[in-house]
Amino acid sequence: MEDAYLVLSKLTKTYPNQPRPAVRDVDIDVARGEFISLLGPSGCGKTTTLRMIAGLIVPTSGGIRVGRVDMTNRPVHKRDMGMVFQSYALFPHMSVGENVDFGLQMRRIPKSERRRRVAEALDMVHLTHLANRRVSQLSGGQAQRIALARALVIEPTVLLLDEPLSNLDAKLREELRVEIRRIQQETGITTVFVTHDQDEALAMSDRLVVMSEGRVEQVGEPWAVYETPRNRFVADFIGRTNLFDGLAVGRDDGLLRVAVEGLGTLSVRTPETGRTSVTVMVRPHRVQLEPVEQLANELKGRVVQSSYLGDVESVVVEVDGVRITAERTHSGRPLALGAEVRLGWGDTDAYVIPQ
Amino acid sequence: MDGVTRMRTSSRSSGGRTSRAARAALLAPGLVAIGVSFLVPLAWLARMSLNRTVGSAELQSAVSPQSYVDVLTDEFVWKIAWQTLQLGVLVTVLAIAVSYPIALFLARTRSRLRGLLMALAIAPLLTSSVVRTFGWLTLLSDDGVVNSVLSGLGVTSEPLTLTNNRTGVVIALVEIMMPYAIIAMIAGFGRVSKDLEDAAGSLGAGRLRCFLRITFPLSLPGVLTGALMVFVLTISAFVTPRLMGGGRVFVIATEIFDQATTTLDWPRASALSILLLFLFGVFLVLYQRLFRLVEGR
């Protein structure tokens, strides 16, 4: 990337007495003002990566650069990065205002300016009225907003957030999601956000970094990662999905024909892959039940499972021993178990996973 | 409908009664133990302090404040009370100062040896303070290890007087109090946390400022608890002042002992004990005030 601002190169961390690195050869470029999410299952190395950026963990090898400045060996307190912790980490012996003021005090900023900036930061998170509160008297959502204000008031080069919303209930989480994104866009701050909640990552980020077992699996815009996963892991991890392993048996007119056991031959519109054994991905909402039009792939099966979720109905249909998940959005009464249904999808609704 | 409500209410209240009874039953053994081993002797002590001594060591049953008047108007008592307080403060400050880094380290380390180190830190409690005092006597006496080394190295020509005086008492007491200080402080370090220190670091605080502004203030509850523990144990210590002081260091505890066993003035000894207890009370209240202050409530 030409205007990369935060650059991680070959970042690797092996904890003492551990056989395998927790983070391995991570290369990520983040543009100035970009909001990037590190997403992956528990233990995949998200926190480790974020803490290396912050300077709280010393990398075993690799480098970290912000702008033109090499940060790799710079101690945490000289990095000028704002960090928000999962536990909020507000100082319990200080008031809300003192918490926000702390970073400014450390920078020996004159008192009048500090007062102004603390007020601005509290205003930004709409909590001006809580300035004199004790930290123990805050709700979880308020505490997290204060933690955000405290990290931003120092005008850091980079904002780092480690699962900041995971201790909050669903409703509040969604609310804060929007708020964090709003503040991030207003301040234009380069942000790295760690989460294992894919909805959060998809909704908030400019780009996603999907990680697994210490490695980066894919980097891309949310829609691109969702629609065109680079490998089986990403396809499976992001969103619900149907994956069919099969053999490429023919090709005509940009249409790949894939033989899948139990399903016969499927047609997928895809560029040449040059592989014979392939995995076809079909997202459940692309699968139509009782299709009215003619589709490139049509099958018949029996309903074996149905979960009514309100806005959608998730239906599992068994076709000759193969289970296919479909989503009905216009549902009404859920389908009965054992019912015979027709289902299908178009040739552009499927995607061949490259690896 | 009415019946259901009534049934619910009655079952709830009977549930409450059962659990209250159960709670009382569970508390009973402890309460009995405290009552028998603490309150009864205390009541006996309070009663004894109101008796009188006539002539030489003849106990006379009475209800008289005479012992208290005697004690409180005795300049010698004020002097040793002052000395006791001084000793208490000095030992507390020193014991906390040397134990603090150890306690902080033990509270924060993620080392696999943590358990072992913890055991080592409190292992001295396995031997009685009598034994440890004798240990210090042999180390610090005029021909003890410390003086032999010092004169052997030519640092001193005359042996330092480290026993039979206040210095020896302080040294031995500080060491004896360390395990208590360490345990009490670790227990009180609950609010010290890695995340808070990391947060301070990310906000620009270097190690020293992080310690002064975050770690130390958050460790104060532990420091206070440790200080109270050490102080109370020190001002009531008897064996070490007696043995290390060689009869030349007087504190309230040694005075009580002398009054009870040498002078045989039990009412006076009891009155002194009650006064010492009163002193504990004062410091306990002081401690609670301070604790609330540092906890920021």
Ligand SMILES: Nc1ncnc2c1ncn2[C@@H]1O[C@H](COP(=O)(O)OP(=O)(O)OP(=O)(O)O)[C@@H](O)[C@H]1O
């Ligand atoms: N201090 C440590 N010492 C040894 N191993 C560690 C340490 N911290 C983390 N690990 C290991 O490193 C791996 C990555 O941990 P990390 O905390 O970065 O995961 P994560 O992606 O943040 O997971 P989660 O979503 O559960 O927070 C895990 O296997 C973890 O067990």
Ligand SMILES: [Mg+2]
């Ligand atoms: Mg984590």
